[in-house]
Amino acid sequence: MCQLLLSKCPWKEHKAESGKVYYHNSATKESRWTKPKELEDLQGMNLYLAILAALPFTLFFFSIRFYVFAG
Numbered sequence: 001m002c003q004l005l006l007s008k009c010p011w012k013e014h015k016a017e018s019g020k021v022y023y024h025n026s027a028t029k030e031s032r033w034t035k036p037k038e039l040e041d042l043q044g045m046n047l048y049l050a051i052l053a054a055l056p057f058t059l060f061f062f063s064i065r066f067y068v069f070a071g
Helices: 002-008 037-070
Strands: 011-015 021-025
Touching: 011 037
Parallel strands: none
Antiparallel strands: 011 021
């Protein structure tokens, strides 16, 4: 879901010829050097969802490992 939101976000990351990262909004044609809050929020949400998705597997793995080595 979040990947879909990120793909629809008008802000995209680009690199200048100097190698410095800048952000361009395809809807407004605005460019800036600092990451826009909208993009920052979406990327943060994406990381949060990825962590939540991995959590059940991580808990399962460590519970099995604890049982095998401590049991």
